[in-house]
Amino acid sequence: MPKDNPVDPRGPRFSAWMTTVVLAIVLLTGWWRLLAAQTVLFAMCAFISLRLNPWGHVYRYAIQPRLTPTTEREEAAPLRFAQGVGFVFALIGTLGYATGLTTLGMVATGFALVAALLNATLGLCLGCEVYLLLRRHVPALARPQ
């Protein structure tokens, strides 16, 4: 799996806002194809490369040039782990909506939205909060890197 370079931390925050908007639209409309597309996006970022994230490109070309440059960089590993968490919830949500289990779809999408919103507003790393708990209960959890 290719290793990503550290990134400008404001890029992932912008991306988290966009993800929040997408997930909010899914909840409001129940449009599961949009959630399926978001699931694929999560998977590409988590398992292939963060560079495949279209919001990252929007950030680099449209937003970053307007901001004061920063030398601050964030490691890619935590970001990819977070995308992996998003992938799991979005996948469950898509399956829920697509098979008529709308409540399951909504709950899973809601969880993904909570995580994305916390990341967007507070820069909170949900992975840091839950990784050790997950590890305790799911000992076989593989490192996504």
Next chain:
Amino acid sequence: MTGAWALLGAVAVAGAIGVLLKLREGRISHRAQPSADLPAPVRDLLAPGVTLVQLSTTFCAPCRHAKVVLRDLADRVDGLTHAELDVTNLPEVASRLGVMRTPTTLALTADGTEVLRVGGVPKRDSLLEALRPHLR
């Protein structure tokens, strides 16, 4: 319509979690743990004086902020050492220490007695204040 309620619910939950975690961030708890049960990877890091053992994971962005704060503090204060332990693949160490989230920082004396611990990114001034009685 149900979707709108679900959205509202999710926003409310995010707000509640956010407030809770902000309140807990950097909070210092005193527990004066005896040293008998200290896992070997932690014991190996102990230095003379007080050692700040920071538990981190690979996935943890705030761990890097905590590292900057603690390293800077250790550089300025005599008898204070900073050491980082990556517990990504040592979950048993974290659970023996009762650590659920990263970064968590333990302040340990040379004989391994825990004087306090901090969850999240420590606040420099209040941490120094709390460590003062244990520093010579």
